[in-house]
Amino acid sequence: MTLNTFMSEAFVEARRALSVGEVPVGCVFVYQGNVIARGANEVNATKNATRHAEFICIDQILEYCRNNGLLAEKVFPEISVVVTVEPCIMCSAALHDLRVKEIIYGCANDRFGGKTVVDVPQVVNYSLKVQGGICADEAMELLKEFYKGENPSAPVAKSKR
């Protein structure tokens, strides 16, 4: 599968989040060419402000490792994180701590971005490969649709659901 295919799967998650009133950010974790974790924001459903898509996937990876007799510290460094929006400062720090292989994201996170707003790699003194701008417009459209709020009849909103 190609990068765009993986990003498409992340968008499936993001749209699912939007449909249930969550901030539309979706994520998949790719290991050895396969998606082994997928998630979206669950902040509202869980009333837990830390349940971002990336943390949902991190927990799935740990379960995957337990179920398959794998060591998480060997698996994370082979994982590509594909996420529709640049990880926030919290998630970026977590992904650096976990030493994932790379982060590939859609649009920048101008408010809380772990690279755009704060240079997390510099803070933690460790750089992993980060590539942004993949399907950025589509990612931003989803965010705009969410923050537009009470206007479900807008053309953009309709076409995205």
Next chain:
Amino acid sequence: MTLNTFMSEAFVEARRALSVGEVPVGCVFVYQGNVIARGANEVNATKNATRHAEFICIDQILEYCRNNGLLAEKVFPEISVVVTVEPCIMCSAALHDLRVKEIIYGCANDRFGGKTVVDVPQVVNYSLKVQGGICADEAMELLKEFYKGENPSAPVAKSKR
């Protein structure tokens, strides 16, 4: 109970972490004058680099809320986080997201601190009360003991266990 009493409870957790080979950081969450969550680093035990003391406590609070029919978004804003070392950038961002009442910490975290190294409050555009320097020397001694590593017979190490 006083602040120093709560910090003493956090140190109990930190020393427990040290005794099992974890980075010695301990934390308690105080709600309406009572400790309702306590934890220490579990990074090595869980092989999960995100299991810092603060995240352990966050999960306990969510369980506490479920068990007592309380809304987490009402409880977190009344919680004082008492932690032996300044929260890292990841934890600080999470605690700000959760809108805890205040953070009280021991020694500064010169490498990854969510205030010392990065100004998380400025990034998230929200400030909560943060007070550092409570029993800072003791907190730093524990860290030094851990990073000293393979010298369990050193006088400081013995007296701390």
